[in-house]
Amino acid sequence: xxxxxxxxxxxxxxxLGLELTPAQLNALDLFAEELKKWNRKINLTAITDDExxxxxxxxxxxxLLKAVHGPGRMLDIGSGGGFPGIPVKVxxxxxxxxxxxxxxxxxxxxxxxxxLLNLVGFDALHVRAETLAAQYAGHFDWxxxxxxxxxxxxxxMALPVxxxxxxxxxxxxxxxxxxxxxxxxxxxxxxxxxxxxxxxxLPGSGDxxxxxxxxxx
Ligand SMILES: C[S@@+](CC[C@H](N)C(=O)[O-])C[C@H]1O[C@@H](n2cnc3c(N)ncnc32)[C@H](O)[C@@H]1O
Numbered sequence: 001x002x003x004x005x006x007x008x009x010x011x012x013x014x015x016l017g018l019e020l021t022p023a024q025l026n027a028l029d030l031f032a033e034e035l036k037k038w039n040r041k042i043n044l045t046a047i048t049d050d051e052x053x054x055x056x057x058x059x060x061x062x063x064l065l066k067a068v069h070g071p072g073r074m075l076d077i078g079s080g081g082g083f084p085g086i087p088v089k090v091x092x093x094x095x096x097x098x099x100x101x102x103x104x105x106x107x108x109x110x111x112x113x114x115x116l117l118n119l120v121g122f123d124a125l126h127v128r129a130e131t132l133a134a135q136y137a138g139h140f141d142w143x144x145x146x147x148x149x150x151x152x153x154x155x156x157m158a159l160p161v162x163x164x165x166x167x168x169x170x171x172x173x174x175x176x177x178x179x180x181x182x183x184x185x186x187x188x189x190x191x192x193x194x195x196x197x198x199x200x201x202l203p204g205s206g207d208x209x210x211x212x213x214x215x216x217x
Contacts, residue, residue, distance in 0.1 A: 001032050005050035008204045012059035015203035016066065018091060027090045027117050028058055034113055035081055042105045044081035055204040060171075061087035064144060066198055067169050067211045070094030072141035077129045077157060078102075078148035082110045084171065085144075089122045096121040098136070102128045133160035146171035151179060152186035155214055159192060168192070168214040176210040191217045 001009070009028060013020045020028070032053045039045055047056050061084030068074060071094040076085035078101060085099040099122065101107050110124035143158035143166070151170055158168045172179065180194055187193060198211040 001029050001050040001054060005032075005054040008051055009054040009058050012055055012203035013062055013091075016059070016063055018062060018065060020091065024090055028087060030116060031082070031086055031090070031113055032058065034116055035109075038109045038112070039081075042109070044106060044109060055202065057081075057083055058087050059204055060084070060202055060209070061146070062091060063200070063202065063209060064088055064146075064169065064171060064211065065092060066200070067167070067213055068092075068095070068142045068144065072096070073098070073139060073163075074142040074144060075100070075132070075136070075140045075158075075161060077143065077145045077154065079110065079124075079145075080106050080147075082113055082124075084146050085122070086110065086113055086117075086119070089119050090117065093119075093121070095142075098123045098125060098140075100125045100127050100129055100132065102126075129157040132157075136161045138163055141166045142169060143167075144169040144171065151183040151212065151214075152190060155187060155190055155192045158214075159190060159216060162216060164216070166216075167195070170212040170214070172210045172212055174208040176208075176212060180212060187214070188217075193217050 064084045070092045073096045076099040079085050079099040085097050089097050104126045107124045107126040192214050195213045195215045202209045
């Protein structure tokens with residue numbers, strides 16, 4: 001990434017309360033370069049400029065750390081090009097992460113990024129999230145997603161693999177209040193409820209963001 005993008009990443013993370021080490025900054029830069037390289041051949045993201053990747057992918061992914069912390073097990077559903085899971089793993093290595101996507105080429109990219117960054121305890125799996133319960137029932141402390149689906153569909157996939165006392169975190173943009181209200185009846189039927197919501201502005205862009213945190217009832 002160019003120097004301006006690196007500065008935006010460092011400053012944005014700092015505004016989230018995360019002081020990135022030079023090694024973490026290097027790893028995130030390496031990841032961004034690999035993303036751009038693969039994106040010329042396969043469609044991983046519509047955001048292709050360095051500043052956009054720094055803020056809208058990297059800083060945005062790291063904002064999850066307002067709600068999630070290590071040690072523990074985290075599942076990232078519908079992770080695409082590795083967001084939020086890979087940036088989160090770089091900064092919070094004591095989280096064991098399973099990252100799933102239904103599209104094999106996206107998982108091939110994630111596996112390459114894991115090799116390149118030497119990430120230990122990060123499994124990228126080519127599966128549909130609906131099939132995870134057979135292997136991972138009650139396994140995860142956190143089940144997260146970004147830009148994945150409506151809240152009830154996500155929660156229906158997350159609940160079977162969530163540990164008792166675990167948290168589900170949906171990373172959302174604007175209009176979240178309406179979405180949460182519309183989801184209430186469905187969540188009740190599924191046996192989940194919204195525990196809390198963190199609304200904030202994404203550092204470096206000023207865009208509205210929200211982390212919706214849900215628990216089993
Ligand atoms: C809009 S992308 C978001 C990617 C990434 N989380 C991000 O924020 O950049 C949604 C992803 O969910 C994946 N997906 C959709 N349905 C899925 C399912 N049932 N199980 C696993 N992945 C799924 C798609 O292949 C796609 O990569």
